[in-house]
Amino acid sequence: MLAKKLCPGEAVAKSKFGVVTDDELLARVVVSPRHFQKDGTIKPGVLPLSHIAQGGLSLMRTDHMDAAELAVQAQRIAGAETAAGVLLTKTRPIREITDDNGNRSLCVIDDPEPLNEAHAAAVQSGALGADDPEIKRIRGVLMDLFGGLVPLTQAKA
Amino acid sequence: MTFATAVSSASPLQIAMRDFSANAIASGSLPPVKKVEYKADAGVSPTGMQRGMTAIVVAVALSVSLADTALASDRSETGVALSPVRLGARVTQRTAALHNEVVSYLNLREGWDGEGSVTPSLAVVHNALAFLAMLPENVSLPESTVSADGEVGFYWKSPNVYIDVGFPAPGRISYYASAHGLIAREATNFDGSTISQELLNVISRA
Numbered sequence: 001m002l003a004k005k006l007c008p009g010e011a012v013a014k015s016k017f018g019v020v021t022d023d024e025l026l027a028r029v030v031v032s033p034r035h036f037q038k039d040g041t042i043k044p045g046v047l048p049l050s051h052i053a054q055g056g057l058s059l060m061r062t063d064h065m066d067a068a069e070l071a072v073q074a075q076r077i078a079g080a081e082t083a084a085g086v087l088l089t090k091t092r093p094i095r096e097i098t099d100d101n102g103n104r105s106l107c108v109i110d111d112p113e114p115l116n117e118a119h120a121a122a123v124q125s126g127a128l129g130a131d132d133p134e135i136k137r138i139r140g141v142l143m144d145l146f147g148g149l150v151p152l153t154q155a156k157a
Numbered sequence: 158m159t160f161a162t163a164v165s166s167a168s169p170l171q172i173a174m175r176d177f178s179a180n181a182i183a184s185g186s187l188p189p190v191k192k193v194e195y196k197a198d199a200g201v202s203p204t205g206m207q208r209g210m211t212a213i214v215v216a217v218a219l220s221v222s223l224a225d226t227a228l229a230s231d232r233s234e235t236g237v238a239l240s241p242v243r244l245g246a247r248v249t250q251r252t253a254a255l256h257n258e259v260v261s262y263l264n265l266r267e268g269w270d271g272e273g274s275v276t277p278s279l280a281v282v283h284n285a286l287a288f289l290a291m292l293p294e295n296v297s298l299p300e301s302t303v304s305a306d307g308e309v310g311f312y313w314k315s316p317n318v319y320i321d322v323g324f325p326a327p328g329r330i331s332y333y334a335s336a337h338g339l340i341a342r343e344a345t346n347f348d349g350s351t352i353s354q355e356l357l358n359v360i361s362r363a
Contacts, residue, residue, distance in 0.1 A: 034270065043302050044314075044321060048270075050306040079271075132323070132331035133342035140319035140333065 006125040007095075007107030015112035017064045020091055020120050026059040026108070027070070027086035030149055031078045042149060046087065047142050053135045056111070056121035057142075062088070064118040067156040073116050074152055086155050087146035094122055097141050105138050247290040255301055259285050262303045274305035280327035285309040287349035288322065288330070296360050313363040320363055322356070336362035 013019045020026075028046065030036075035046040051057045058077075062070060074083035097105040104125040111121040122142075248256045265276050285301070289311070292298070299311035299320070310323030313336075320334040330347035334340065334356055341355040 037300055041300075041314075043300070044312055045270075045302050045304060048305050049308065049323070050304060132325060132344040133333040136321040136323065136331065136333035137335075137342065140314075140321060140335070143314065143319070 006104045007109075009109040009123070010095075010107050012110065014110050015117050015119075017061060017118060018110065020061065020108050020110050022090070022092040022095065024091045025062050025088055026091055026094070026120060026122075027062045027088050027155060028057070028059055028146060029074045029077045029086055030084045032082045032084035034081055036084070042087070044139055044143055047139050047146075049132070049135050049139060052106075052122070052138055052142075053124065053132075056109075056123040059108070059120045059122060060086070060116070061118040061120050062086075062155060065156075067153075069118075070155060071152050073118075076115065083152060085149045085151045087148075088150050088155065089145045089147070091120075093145045094142070097138060099134065105134075249294075251294070252289055252292075252298065255289060255298060256286060258301050259289065259309060262301075262309055265303065270305035275307045277303055277307045277309045278327060281307060281309050281324045284324040284327065284330070284347055284349055285311070288324070288347070288352065291350075291352050292360070293357070296357075297363050299363075313360070315363070318363045320360060332356055334359040336360070 011019060030042060030046055035043050037043055047057060060070065060073060065073070070086075071083070074086065077083065091108050094106055094108055095104065099105050106122045107125050108120055108122050111119050113119045259282060262277050263279065263282055267276055268274055269276070297313065299313045299322070301309070301311055303309050304323070306325070308323045308325040310321065312322070313320040317338075318336045320332070320336060322330065322332040322334070324347065325331055328346055328348070329344070331344040333342045336359045339359050339362055341353070341359045343353065343356075345353075
């Protein structure tokens with residue numbers, strides 16, 4: 001009941017793929033060199049605070065993409081830079097992130113774009129305000145959830 | 158290309174830096190910079206030259222009170238020794254690379270991280286450098302980061318450690334810091350002179 005109240009958008013299907021299910025795999029594109037430290041580790045900037053706080057974090061629903069489509073979409077996001085790979089996680093752990101009161105922090109919604117039908121977004125739930133430290137905490141949790149870089153060639157293996 | 162040419166075609170950021178330097182020189186806190194003639198080598202674009210000039214101007218404007226042992230041998234690219242100036246950003250050999258990395262964020266162009274992304278402001282960079290300069294010698298150094306909205310920050314990440322410190326606007330600091338069970342979090346004003354003890358306690362565990 002609480003989850004539906006905080007994330008009503010999760011029940012709305014906007015694409016032909018329907019709502020994002022808990023077991024779906026989600027990808028965040030990593031761009032080189034923008035998202036890398038000199039030692040090769042990935043910067044938290046791959047998960048921008050402003051996107052988590054406001055616009056929503058862009059994700060790709062890789063279960064609905066083949067390898068070629070994933071590569072095309074990743075390079076489109078990278079623009080003039082190089083799509084180095086993706087960070088992957090299931091949807092459920094993102095939905096299980098909670099604040100100090102036990103309320104959902106993020107909602108994962110079906111969010112098709114004109115150039116990418118298999119687009120999803122992680123947006124703040126109705127429980128969150130614009131508290132910078134909390135957004136930073138969420139980013140830290142997401143960094144752990146997403147783990148390491150997966151090359152595009154292995155993302156659909 | 159001459160210095161004058163580079164400055165006359167400068168971006169608003171470069172103009173701000175030029176004015177900053179001029180004011181500092183006028184007030185006596187910075188020595189005049191020796192005029193330097195640059196030859197436009199083949200393959201060096203005007204844009205690249207301008208960025209180089211920006212880096213030099215920034216390096217001088219944000220020059221710092223170096224450790225005594227480093228001061229004597231230090232030279233700027235203009236060949237003029239950097240004098241200690243009180244800008245709230247003290248650089249040591251340990252922090253020099255990180256300091257330069259943060260300064261380099263001033264060279265980011267509008268749109269560098271997609272539509273709507275902005276260049277960090279000089280004041281925000283200044284805040285970040287002041288924070289870096291105040292870190293005790295006995296704590297591990299962070300990595301630096303910059304966000305599309307112009308926030309500059311630092312982070313520490315390792316098993317059981319996640320510390321994310323940002324300067325989202327001039328005179329503001331925001332952080333979430335967690336290290337081995339100790340947590341500090343706050344969004345508050347930042348005057349460049351102190352770091353909260355609560356945050357330092359967490360950083361010291363990183």
